[in-house]
Amino acid sequence: MPSGSSESTHSAKPSDGASREGDTVASCGALRRLGRNLLDTPRQFRDSLVRHGRPTSDRAASQAVFHNLFLHILPTRIHRYSLRIRATLGLGVITLALFFLLVITGVALMVYYKPSPEHAYNSMKEIHNVVPTGRFMRNIHRWAAHGMVLCVILHMARAFYTAAYRRPRQFNWVVGMLLFILTFTLSFTGYLLPWDQLAFWAVTIGSEIAQSPREVTDALGITSWCDIGGLQKQLLLGANHVGPEALIRFYVLHVMVLPVLMCILLALHFWRIRKDGGLTRPADVDEETPQRPAGDKDMGGPTANISKTYGLMAVVRGRTPAVDRSLVNTIPTYPNAFYAIAALSMFTFFVMLCLGHLFDAPLTERANPAVPENPAKAPWYFLGLQELVSYSAFAGGVGVPAIVMLGLMLVPYLDRETTDTGVWFGGPKGKRVCLASAVLTIVVVVGMLTFTVNVGWLRNWLPDIPQIVITLINPGSVMLAIFCAWSLIITKRTNSTRMGALAVFTCFLFAFAILTYFAMVHRGPNWDFFWSQSDWPSH
Amino acid sequence: MYESDKSRVAWLKALLLLFSAACIALLLLAAFKENFTAPWRAYQARYAELLAEQAQAAGTAERDYPIEIRQAFLAEWGRVDRCVTCHVGIDNPAFKEQPQPLAAHSGDILKYHPADKFGCTICHQGQGRATDKDAAHGNVPHWNEPLLAGDFVQATCAKCHRDDEVPQAPILSRGRLLLRELGCVGCHRTGNVVAREKAGPQLDSIGSKVSQRWLIKWLTDPKDYLPKGKMPHYDLSPDAVSALAAYLMTFQNDSIEDSPLREGDYDEGATVYREAQCIVCHVTKLDYAENPVGGEIGPNLLKIGNKINQRWLFAFLKNPHSFLPYTKMPGYHFSDKEALDLSQFAVEEWVDYDLLDAEEKEPEPPSGTPEQIRQGKALYAELGCGACHRLGDEQTKPTGPDLTFIGSTPVHLLPFGDADVRHTVPDFLYTKLKSPKALHYESAKMPDFHLSDEDAKALTIALMSLSEVGAPSRRFEVPKRPKIIFNPKDEFGRLERHYRCLSCHKIRDSGELLASDLTLEGNRVNREWLYHYMNKPYSMRRTLTIAMPIFHFPDDESRLMADYMAHVFVDSRLGAAWRLIRDQAVPQRGKALFDAKGCIACHQLHGTGGDVGPSLTTQVPEFPHGTWVGDKLKGEWIYPWLKNPQALLPESIEPNLGLSDQEAIDLTAYLLTLKNPEFQKPAIQKSKVQKDAEPQEKK
Structure with missing residues (x-):
């Protein structure tokens, strides 16, 4: 022992x-x-x-990790490569740190927040004005929430571009996708709670999207007995409009259901990292094994003994730190990874505290169902979808994102290549593919937006066209089809599923970014196009 | 461990230490900001300091003044007003002279609106929950109720004071009056501010009334023709004006068009003009400094000579109410000759030299083509002329935006355009009222009223009062005082409607206060005097330029009106005190008092004395009997009047001398002795009204 x-x-x-x-x-x-x-x-x-005492040896350090409830989520030893910045960019740690911060500030805010339409807005005002450091707490909560959404997206991109989804990590990629959706949902449910105009109308838009399957059932003529859209909206709001029922639902989801789910899935996510052999790293990384300096006693050398020891400690699949020479390149998690994680987390806290001091979280007028916001915009991370929704609610709000999410979840099972795992973009060829995909996406998305803004879409030429046609053929679905086709072409030409996956992911990522930017900056009242907000009509 | 690992861990430890320290510093900064930097702490500290100084000066013990957030919690209004966190001295009379934010509230408003019941933001608006200045004053984005500056605070009185007229808020009341009088309510819905009748004249016989040349000039720019007129400036193109004029000229009155053109006598007309006292209501001349002279109740007559069709004027003078049912113009008993002479006088006296010039130089404008008439009709509807003018049976709907809740409209919904004004509701309204086209698109429909700054402000305040934010319960509402509209169905009512007494006199809540209030006329004057006065009115004050027109009432009418007023316009409670104690009066003591108090400084007695108040011994050629105060007034009026004139007539400038009961009855008795020995009580026949009233009095 x-x-x-x-x-x-x-x-x-x-x-x-x-x-x-x-x-x-x-x-x-x-x-x-x-x-x-x-x-x-x-x-x-x-x-x-x-x-145990102060860890004076590697072994004691491993025990320090192993015996601590909070640290034992980490492996006792970690590969030297995984500590490099370029391996992870620290995005997972930053995301986790933001989640911690959100839990802490969220609990503090819960003490003063009252989830009822009569009191919600006033309690926000109280938090802003008289609750000691209430405004500071809320600012941190708000900016950390936005930051977490952003970091989750970037973290996913990192995992994708380093092919970290591959065997044996396929399932952890799926868990990551679920966490990704959970993060968006958490942010969205929190959006309603201030009960201001911004919240009210953003959630109204969201609930309309939830109702959008009705577009399809209407077209099929089955809404009267199979109203999925209406049911979804009812489940979300508990009423036909955003009101007290919706508020309490969002509150319960935001402060209890979703955070608990989040914690469970996070634990699973981290546990799987360990069980799946730690963080991804290039296969050839151990070839550049550094020379052990003379007199280093701690390591004990790469002997059969040690591999046995580690085998007992962590039953892992695939390549493990405990086999072959990769063991030489592992170092004790404590203090090496521990201090890196701690310092990065603290840096994240520091940035958030600065933001909390410098920028106040928005709080607009009290929610007023009689005065619609024009334009009513969803939270920024849904703006890309809202842009697609403006053509077809179902395709933009449900169809396209569902296909994209499903597609991304399937990627590990479709791309089963093993070469270049852990290498960014899978090498120079992959970089070229990504670059080409990015250029293609910019051309396609900007072209499509220019086209629809200047010329319009089917409805403009054929006013009597059935809605189902637009549901099927709209800018969102057309772009999706182009991206999928592009991915298939790349797969065929490079004879590599990995390249195809890189192509389609890059397309999605850039399309998301461009659509989000476009809807954020260039969409004004009535969802019309404007070069800037100063051109908006005054009435 | 390798050396490289060691040094990296050392670096990481250093970074961890650095960021931890930075985080702790930022948390401490938050705590510091929370506990030390808030400006209200400094204000309260200063207040405590001043309190201590005052206590020291007064030699009283200093009291500890805790520095904390202070607030008024208004449960019913759902508000928390923390204004007093900075404005701590608001209810401390010793801080009247202090600069803000420590100053005490001005006036005695807090006495009637206790802060624990009304807080601050109910009246002043702003954001009561906030504790820093900009946010609390509402001068931040996303707060729709910025602090109301100065007089604008009157707008919020309307939350509870539901009456059209709020005496304590004169500008609000004036604004609401203007909303009605300028015809705003014709185009806009304005909640509970509604008008009984349209703001402009009826146009049914406009084609017979005015010349087309005048109409074109008028429609082109009414404010240029008549700066004080109500008609706003529409900025129409010449084509539009021609079309509109062509359309309106088609509305003619056949009987006028068919009547013969006759000529009257100018000089005789001048006499009629003087007796009818036209100048009381109309501007009819200019003084030496070219300032208009005359009343503003009726239209300005100075230039009507070239506007009006004399045949229409004749018909109008004979029976004004058939042309303008809602006019304030009284019905006179003009004979055909008098009416003709007066119309002759009018067209010769009040010449419009511009139009005269045009008449001589330019050809008569052609009568409208069918196309023009059709265009004019469309234009009439488009411009919403029907909002202010009646024309046939045409029904009109409000053409302007609904203003029922304009005061609480979110500011971002208001069309400011590129106008360089502060984005607040009052700024928007004021700018829009002052120049309707300045704010946004050129095609704004609203015409330019050429409002004065005061009127625009009053209207802005009245519009600001149209808010969704009202009192939370009936308990706060000051109910509308029920208005006693004087409109009896009897013979007197018929006469009143004919002579339009209420155009100048007030009876209960109806009418205007241009002349005396008749509500208590029966308590005030003797019936005999009243009867004489109705026959031949005169002015008791030499300084007054206006007087009652001579109506030449038929004898039975003046008798009936005198009797009616003497017996109906009475409050029996008013005379009770006088009747109880009048026997103890000693007129001689009253005379001594009259001399001692120097009444003669303002009132004339036998030809000597001041001109400020009415003469007590009037002698006028038109009224050979003369009337002295003892002949005219009743003791039951003089006595309470001397005790407190303002109780009977709030506008009166008569000083309240603070007389004791005894002094007042002595003085009253003395004044009652001032009777003209020449004055003969005519044995007037009793009218039906008096016969009915007498037995009641005996009861």
């Missing part, structure tokens, strides 16, 4: 005490003992808290 030595020290202590007990006189000894114990309590408490 690796922890045998420390446990034996622990077990030795009670026997020490027992022997002292025998030595002392019973009458006055108990009181003296009590006094001595009292004096000795701090040290005893520390020993009981941290069951």
Whole structure:
């Protein structure tokens, strides 16, 4: 047992005490003992808290990780490559740090927030104005929420571009996708809670999207007995309009259901990282094994013994730190990874605290169902979808995103190549494919937007066209089809599923970015095109 | 561990330390900002300091003044007003002279609107929950109720004071009056502000009334022709004006068109003009400084000579109410000759030299083509002329935006365009009212009223008061005072409607206060005097230029009106006190008091004395009997009047001398002795009204 030595020290202590007990006189000894114990309590408490001493060797360091509930989510040893910035960009850690920050500030805000339409807005005002540091807390919560959405997207892109979804990590990629959706949902449910105009109308847009399957059922003429859209909206809002029922639903989802799900899935996500052999790294990374300096005793050398030891500690699949020479390139998680994670988390906190001091979170007028916002815009991460929704609610709000999400989840099962795992873009060829895909996406999306803004879409030429045709053929579905076709072409030409996956992912990512930008900046009242907000009509 | 690992861990530790320290610093900064930097803490500290100084000066013990957030919680209004967190001295009379934010509230408004019940933002608007200046004053984005500056605070009185007229908010009341009088309510819905009749004249016989030349000039720019007129400037093209004029000229009155053209006597007309006291209501001449002289109740007559069709004027003078049912113009008993002479006087006296010039130089404008008439009709509807003018049976709908809740409209919904004004609702309204086309598109329909700054402000305040934000419960509402509309169905009512007494006199809540209030006329004057006065009115004040027109009432009418007023316009409670104690009066003591108090400084007695108040011994040639105060007034009026003139007539400038009861009855008794020995009570026949009233009095 690796922890045998420390446990034996622990077990030795009670026997020490027992022997002292025998030595002392019973009458006055108990009181003296009590006094001595009292004096000795701090040290005893520390020993009981941290069951091992200061880690002076690699082994002790591994035990430090292994024996700690909070640290044991980390492996005891970590590959040297994984600590490089370029391996992960630290995005997972930043996301997790933001989630921690959101939980802490969120709980603080919950103390003062009242989830009812009469009081919600006022309680926000109270948080802003009189709750001690309330505004600061809310600012941090708001900016951290936006930051987390952004980091989740970037984290996913990193995982994708380094092919981290491959065997044995396919399922963890799926878990990651679920976390991605969960993050969006958490952010969206939190959006309604301030009960201001911004929140109210953004959620109204969201609920319209939830209702959009009705577009299809209407076209098929089956809405009367199979109203999926209406049901979804009812489930979301608990009423026909955004009101008290919707608020309490969003509140429960935001503060309880979704965070609990999030924690469970996060635990699963981290656990799978360990079980799937740690972070992805290029196959050839161990070829550049550094020379061990003379006199380094700690490592003990790459012997069969050690590989056995680690095999007991962590039953892992595939290539593990414990086999072959990769062991040479592992270093103890504590202190190497531990301090990196701690420093990066603290840096994230620092940035968020700065933002909290510098920028106030928006709080517009109290929600007023009688005064629609024009334009009513969804939260920024849904704006790309809203742009597609403006052509067809179902295709933009449900169809296209569902296909994209499903497609991305399937990627690990479709791309089963094994070469260049852990290499950014899979090498120079992949870089070229990504670059070409980016250029293609910019041309297609900008072209499509220019076309629809200047010329219009089917409805403009054929006013009597059935809606189902537009549901099927709209800018969103056309772009999706182009991207899929492009991906297939790339797959065929490069004879590589990996290249096809890179192509389609790059297309999605850039299309998302461009559509989001376009809807954020160039869409004005009535969802008309404007070069800038200063050109908006005044009425 | 390798050396490289060691040094990296050292670096990471250093970074961790650095960022941890930075985070702690930022958290401490938040705590510091929270506890030390808020400006309201400084204000309260200053307040505490001043309190301590005052306590020291007064020699009283200093009291500890805690520095904390202070607020008024208004449960019913759903508001929390923390204004007092900075404005701590608001209810401390000793801080009247302090600069803001420590100053005490001006006036005694807090006495009637206790802060614990009304807070601050109910009246002043702003954001009560905020604790920093800009946010609290509402001068931040996304707050729709910015602090109301100065007089604009009157707009919020309307939340509770539902009456059209709020005496404590004169500008609001004036604005609401203007909303009605300028015809705003014709084009816009304005909630509970509604008009009884349209703001402009009826146009049914306009084609017979005015010349087409005048009409074109008028429609082109009414404000140029008549700066004080109500008609706004529409900025129409010459073609549009011609079309509109052509359309309107088609509305003719056949009986006028068929009547013969006759000529009257100018000089005789001048006499009629003087007796009828036209000048009381109309501007009819210019003084030496070219300022218009005359009343503003009726239209300005200075230039009507070349506007009006004399045959129409004749018919109008004979029976004004058949042309303009809602006019304030009284019905006179003009004979055909008098009416003809007066119309002759009018067209010769009040010449419009511009139009005269045009008449001589330019050919008569051609009568409209059918196409023009059709265009004019469309234009009439498009411009919403029907909002202010009646024309046939045409029904009109409001053509302008609904303003029922304009005061609480979110500011971003208002069409400011590129106009360089502050984006607030009052700024929008004021700018729009001052120059309707300035704000946004050129095609704005609203015409230009050429409002003065005061009127635009009053209207802005009245519009601001049209808000969705009202009192939370009836408990706060000051109910509308029920208006006693004087409109009896009896013979007196018929006479009133004919002579339009209410155009100048007030009876209960109806009418205007241009002349005396008749509500208590029966308490005030003797019936005999009234009868004489109706026959031959005169002015008791030499300084007054206006007087009652001479109507030449038939004898039975003046008798009936005198009796009616003497017996109906009475409050029996008013005379009770006087009747109880009048026996104890000593007129001699009253005379001494009259001399001692210096009444003669303002009132004339036997030809000596001041001109400020009415003469007590009037002698006028038109009224050979003369009337002295003892002949005219009743003791039951003089007594309470001397005690407190403003209780009976709030506008009166008569000083309240603070007389004791005894002094007042002595003085009253003395004044009642001032009777003209020449004055003979005519044995007038009792009218039906008096016969009915007498037995009641005995009861």
